Amino acid sequence: MTARRYKVEIPGLGAVFFCREDESLLHAIRRAGAAPGLIGCFGGGCGRCKVRLLQGQVVTGPMSRAHISEADEAAGIFLACRVYPRGPLQLALYLPQAEG
């Protein structure tokens, strides 16, 4: 059976691409060349690929608490290497200075 693919948008970058349900968002971001600065360990350990989910359903894997707190998770802030889409998504790159 072919894995489902979902549309992912990063409006801040004007990027639109597709992510399979069985691959992490970071894999799709890398393939699209959307944000090379996010490329890190792909294991939820280094914290480099922090993103904010604006819209959509996802499932997540384990992420280091050194980088993603419980409050972050509740606010939709994740590491893209540990996020798997379950529907179309809208994302923003995480910018701490925009948090207020």
Add this chain to the structure above:
Amino acid sequence: MAITGVLRSGLMQLRVLDMDAAVKHYVDYLGMDLVGKTDDGRVMLKCWDEFDHHCFVLRLADTAGMDLMGFKVESDAYLDHLERETKAFGLPYKIIPANTDQPGFGRRLAVDLPTGHRFDFYANVEMAAETPGLKNPDIYPKTPRGMGVSCFDHALLYGPNSAEAVRYCTQVMKMGVVERAYLPDGENVLCTWLTSANRTHDVAILEYDKPGKLHHVGFKLEDWTEIGKAADIISINDIALDAGPMRHGVTRGKTIYFFDPSGNRDEVYAGGYAYYPDMPVREWDFDQIGKGIFYYTRELNDAFLSVVT
């Protein structure tokens, strides 16, 4: 015996976010052997060419990175000597009794480095149940699995106050400085490669603002052929690749960097020259570090220097 004092790096305890995935990575893909579980659920591993009880411990945690790195020393008397020297140097330390949190290990001297890392020294370790053969030995105790890493070789540590940590390594541990890379000012040191015997490095220490960080743990392979097979295994199993197969200018080792499922960086490493204590230090200018680390492309990838756990 000409190699005295501190003999080699021989122990690493890593934090992992998913134990099952970590065990699959280190046992099935790297080819380490499962030694057992501690009472508190940590998993002990060893490589096929090692005699000591275990060299690697995985601890389930909510962060990745390293808990401690260990070095074997020649004797209990030397361990006592190292304790006195550490006290005189002025680093905090504690003594950990035998057979406690590291089964099979004798008394340890656990020293807190100013980089935020912990070095444990030990003189005695029980022999592993399965070791290389001693009487009419075959080349391997059994056919190696996966990449077939033969031993835990070295680690690259990131932290502040690296000059002070290097001073402890050279003055107290009596390690040799094998190579050194400078910051752009050409005077202050970015990274120092240190050895206690003939390896090109048992540990390297890089100046970094955040304490206690791990850049990578290195495992030994024999040659290019084994590095190539490791690259095959990385692709077949969709392991996150960082860089390589390639070669270092520093140490001349052949290498691949990749990540374990918790984002800790691993290296498989082959070759490099043999170090002797009469060798002068090889040095790298900041603008040549690309060639020093990634000898063929002569450019670092974006993630290499800055991605750590």
